[in-house]
Every structure is written in C-alpha cells, then in structure tokens.
Amino acid sequence: MFKSLFFHIGQYLLLLKQAIARPEKPAMYWKEMMRQMNDIGIGSLIIVCLISVFIGAVTAVQFSYQLQDSFIPPYYIGYIVRDTTIIEMAPMITCLVLAGKVGSNIAAEIGGMRQKEHIDAMEIMGVNTAAYLITPKVLAAIVVIPMLVCVAAFMSIAGGLIASVAGGMITQADYVLGLQSFFDPYNVFMMFVKAVVFAFILTSVAAYQGYYVKGGSIELGAASTQAVVYSNIMILLSDYMIAMLLTQ
Amino acid sequence: MIIAENVFKSFGETKVLKGITTSFYAGKNNLIIGKSGAGKTVLLKLLVGLLEPTEGRIMYGDRDFTAMDKKSKREIRMEVGMLFQGSALFDSMTVEENIRFPLDMFTSKTKKEKLDRVNYCLDRVEMVGVNDRYPSETSGGMQKRVGIARAIVLEPKYLFCDEPNSGLDPKTALLIDELIQSITYENDITTVINTHDMNSVMGIGDNIALLNEGQIAWQGNKNEVMDTDNTFLENFIFASPFLQRLRNDALANRRP
Numbered sequence: 257m258f259k260s261l262f263f264h265i266g267q268y269l270l271l272l273k274q275a276i277a278r279p280e281k282p283a284m285y286w287k288e289m290m291r292q293m294n295d296i297g298i299g300s301l302i303i304v305c306l307i308s309v310f311i312g313a314v315t316a317v318q319f320s321y322q323l324q325d326s327f328i329p330p331y332y333i334g335y336i337v338r339d340t341t342i343i344e345m346a347p348m349i350t351c352l353v354l355a356g357k358v359g360s361n362i363a364a365e366i367g368g369m370r371q372k373e374h375i376d377a378m379e380i381m382g383v384n385t386a387a388y389l390i391t392p393k394v395l396a397a398i399v400v401i402p403m404l405v406c407v408a409a410f411m412s413i414a415g416g417l418i419a420s421v422a423g424g425m426i427t428q429a430d431y432v433l434g435l436q437s438f439f440d441p442y443n444v445f446m447m448f449v450k451a452v453v454f455a456f457i458l459t460s461v462a463a464y465q466g467y468y469v470k471g472g473s474i475e476l477g478a479a480s481t482q483a484v485v486y487s488n489i490m491i492l493l494s495d496y497m498i499a500m501l502l503t504q
Numbered sequence: 505m506i507i508a509e510n511v512f513k514s515f516g517e518t519k520v521l522k523g524i525t526t527s528f529y530a531g532k533n534n535l536i537i538g539k540s541g542a543g544k545t546v547l548l549k550l551l552v553g554l555l556e557p558t559e560g561r562i563m564y565g566d567r568d569f570t571a572m573d574k575k576s577k578r579e580i581r582m583e584v585g586m587l588f589q590g591s592a593l594f595d596s597m598t599v600e601e602n603i604r605f606p607l608d609m610f611t612s613k614t615k616k617e618k619l620d621r622v623n624y625c626l627d628r629v630e631m632v633g634v635n636d637r638y639p640s641e642t643s644g645g646m647q648k649r650v651g652i653a654r655a656i657v658l659e660p661k662y663l664f665c666d667e668p669n670s671g672l673d674p675k676t677a678l679l680i681d682e683l684i685q686s687i688t689y690e691n692d693i694t695t696v697i698n699t700h701d702m703n704s705v706m707g708i709g710d711n712i713a714l715l716n717e718g719q720i721a722w723q724g725n726k727n728e729v730m731d732t733d734n735t736f737l738e739n740f741i742f743a744s745p746f747l748q749r750l751r752n753d754a755l756a757n758r759r760p
Contacts (some may be wrong), residue, residue: 264743270530280609280610281608281609283608284608295616342573344609347697372590372592372595373588373589373590374592375596375717376554377586377592377594379553379554379581380553380554380581380584380586380664381581381582381605381606381610381658382578382579382582382584382609384578439597468750
C-alpha cells in the first residue's frame with residue numbers, strides 16, 4: 257500500500273515537473289486557458305450560487321436556533337454567518353463541489369483523450385502534452401476559482417440575510433450590524449489562500465488521474481471517481497494544514 | 505531512413521520483441537506485417553518513441569533516437585507524421601482545426617498561409633469542402649483521409665501508419681493505399697505501415713518485414729512474396745484457400 261502511495265506521489269510530482277515547461281506556442285496555451293476559464297468559471301457559477309445561498313441560509317437559521325433563550329445579542333447571527341462563510345464555508349464547500357463537477361470533468365476529458373490516442377497523436381506531433389493539457393487548466397482554475405469563492409461568500413451572506421430576516425429571527429439592521437462587527441480583513445486573505453491551494457489540488461489531481469488512465473470505459477469511470485475522492489481528501493487535509501499555519 | 509538495431513522490448517516477464525534488426529527506406533512503403541500479437545504495434549510505438557526499447561536502438565539516419573533526451577526527441581517528432589488506427593482526430597475540433605493544429609502549434613505562418621496549407625492537404629486527400637465538419641460527421645474512410653492530411657501538414661520526412669485500412673471497405677482501403685503510396689513517392693518520405701491487409705502487401709509493399717513471435721521471420725518486397733518458400737510467410741499471406749488457389753494459378757501460368 258505504501259509502495260503504491262509513494263509511486264503515485266512520485267509520478268504526480270514528475271507530471272507536474274513536466275507540465276511546468278516553456279509553451280511551444282504561448283498563444284495556443286492562452287486560448288486553451290481562456291476556454292478553461294469559461295468552462296470552470298461561467299459553467300460553475302449557477303451551482304456555486306445556489307449552494308452558497310442555502311449554506312448561508314442554513315447557517316443563519318441554525319445559529320438563530322442556538323441563540324434562542326441566550327444572552328448573546330441577535331446581531332451575532334450576521335457576524336457568525338460572515339466569518340463562517342469567509343473562513344471556511346465559501347472556500348471549502350465551493351471547492352468540494354467543484355472537485356465533483358470540474359475535477360471529474362477534467363479526469364474524464366484527459367482520460368478520454370488518452371484512450372482515443374489523442375495524447376499519443378499530440379506527443380508524436382512534438383507537443384508537450386503534460387504542459388498543454390494540464391497547465392492551462394490549473395492556471396485557469398487558480399484565476400477563476402478564487403473569484404467563484406468570492407461570489408460564493410457574497411451569496412452565502414445574502415442567503416443568511418434572506419433566511420433570517422424573512423424568517424423573523426432578526427431585523428435587517430441587526431444582520432447588517434453583525435456583518436460590520438469585529439471584521440478582520442486577514443480572514444479574507446485566508447479565504448483566498450485556501451481558494452488558490454484548493455484550485456491547484458482539484459485540477460492537478462484530476463489531471464493526473466486522467467493522464468495515466470489505462471484500459472476502457474470502466475477504468476475511465478474509476479479514474480473520474482478517484483479524481484473526486486482523492487482531491488476531496490487532499491482539500492480537507494490542506495484545509496486543516498492552512499488553518500494550522502495561518503491561525504497560529 | 506530508419507534503422508532498428510537489435511531491438512528488444514519486454515513488459516514485465518513478457519518478451520514482446522526479441523532482437524529486431526531491420527531498415528526502413530526513404531521513398532518506399534515499408535510494411536510491417538504479422539499475426540495479431542506478433543509485436544507490430546509495439547515496434548511501431550518504439551519507432552515513434554511512444555515506448556522505450558528494453559535493449560537496442562532506433563536510428564533516424566545517423567541520429568540515435570533512443571539515446572536522445574525528451575527535448576531532442578520532440579525536435580525529431582517535428583519531422584514525423586502519424587496516422588492512427590482510429591484516426592485520433594480531436595472530437596471537439598472541426599476537420600480544418602484538426603489539420604491546422606500542428607501549424608498553429610509549431611509555425612508562425614499567417615492565418616491565410618495556414619488556411620492555404622490546410623486546403624492543399626485536404627485537396628491532396630480528395631476531401632475538399634469538408635473544413636467545417638466535425639469528425640463525428642464524417643465516415644471512417646473520410647476520417648482516415650483527414651488523419652493523413654493532418655499527418656502531412658508539416659511536410660514530414662517520416663510517415664507512420666498504424667493499420668490504415670482497418671474497418672474500411674476494400675475499395676476505400678485501396679484508395680487509402682494509393683494515397684499513402686503517392687504521397688510517399690512524391691515527397692520521398694520514409695513511410696512505415698503496420699498492416700494486416702493482404703491487398704496492401706501485394707499492392708504497395710516496397711519493403712516488407714514479417715514479424716513472428718517478436719522476431720523478423722522474413723523480409724523482402726511484394727514481388728518476392730509469390731515465390732517465397734518461407735513457411736511463416738506462406739501460412740500468413742496465403743492463409744485462405746482462395747489465396748492459395750490464386751497463388752497456385754499464378755505460379756502455374758508462369759511455368760513454360
């Protein structure tokens with residue numbers, strides 16, 4: 257088991273090394289990166305917004321329930337929703353969802369190209385396939401996913417406002433007061449650090465799974481599933497490490 | 505010219521190629537033939553560098569391909585075109601974009617120059633007017649022709665074809681053979697074709713290497729096939745009663 261683990265870690269690192277290379281034609285990489293930014297960013301906007309609104313709403317409702325009959329002022333609901341969203345929910349839940357949506361898509365796309373000999377065809381043309389197929393995806397994700405996380409944070413806070421005000425738990429003025437209380441900009445920095453690290457993980461792990469796929473459609477399905485499972489595990493692990501490093 | 509020198513290839517304990525030494529000549533259709541599992545595809549993949557030999561070396565002229573680093577191999581690959589068994593056309597690109605891909609990636613030609621070259625290649629493979637079609641909107645034979653157009657777009661010195669006739673009807677298969685042959689002769693390309701097709705062997709086989717259990721069992725040209733007394737070749741080429749009868753008739757007609 258450990259031998260296999262070390263083999264995959266080594267192969268993953270070698271693939272990344274191969275992917276960091278001077279592009280044969282920067283314009284082609286740029287074009288591919290723009291396509292990926294559109295696919296990852298615009299293509300994931302609706303699902304990210306939808307999930308974020310509900311996460312904010314549920315956080316507000318649950319916290320309001322916890323505050324019942326306590327001495328904690330109700331405006332804390334806004335404060336808690338804001339900080340929970342910025343520090344944890346927006347980057348982590350968004351990236352876990354994107355690992356499922358974007359990660360599986362990347363693994364299937366690259367794996368499909370491997371099976372249909374598209375990667376071999378490119379290799380024979382002289383293309384550095386690791387660089388051409390992986391780098392634009394990783395860079396696109398690193399640019400777009402922090403933006404999505406930012407949108408997710410806004411939508412989540414908005415979801416908290418809608419749920420708590422519409423549910424009669426708190427007034428809008430109190431919620432806004434909570435949002436403005438005890439704000440620490442460092443938390444936003446932490447959110448962006450997480451977003452960038454998670455974006456790198458979910459695209460590179462998925463690309464690795466797809467790039468080395470062997471066999472037929474069953475193996476391709478398995479690679480796609482593994483891409484989601486492994487990137488989720490890596491995201492959770494790195495979330496813990498970032499939390500430890502940035503909050504000490 | 506490409507030379508394989510004492511090439512061995514193993515996958516774990518399985519020895520697929522056992523000391524292949526052969527040459528593939530410029531301006532000729534060099535055919536690799538043999539039963540399924542004889543090691544033809546492995547040999548082809550070794551020649552283009554998709555696999556590394558366990559032992560031995562591959563020479564492109566006087567350049568040792570096996571000893572090169574990845575960067576130098578990529579430079580050699582700029583001189584190589586390949587037609588894959590399944591054509592390997594990029595599904596999400598149109599025919600024109602597929603053929604233009606190597607030009608976009610490796611040349612600094614203008615848009616018009618690229619379009620002219622694409623149209624020339626399409627014309628060369630008799631596929632004019634299909635620029636905007638996607639591979640899924642074309643037949644198997646058309647895909648092969650587009651694959652050839654893409655393979656020759658950078659004017660390669662070496663052309664590799666893996667089973668170019670597989671899955672095609674006999675007439676289309678003949679057209680593909682003729683196309684490969686004329687491109688080879690016109691441009692003095694070293695063409696290496698991996699095939700099962702006996703029409704190809706007898707039609708365009710300028711230099712034929714028969715593989716059997718990972719070794720060269722026979723080497724010659726299409727004219728020498730009829731007169732062979734090599735058992736492996738006889739069993740392989742004249743496997744069907746129809747072909748045996750054809751051969752016997754041909755030999756009988758030659759006798760005074």
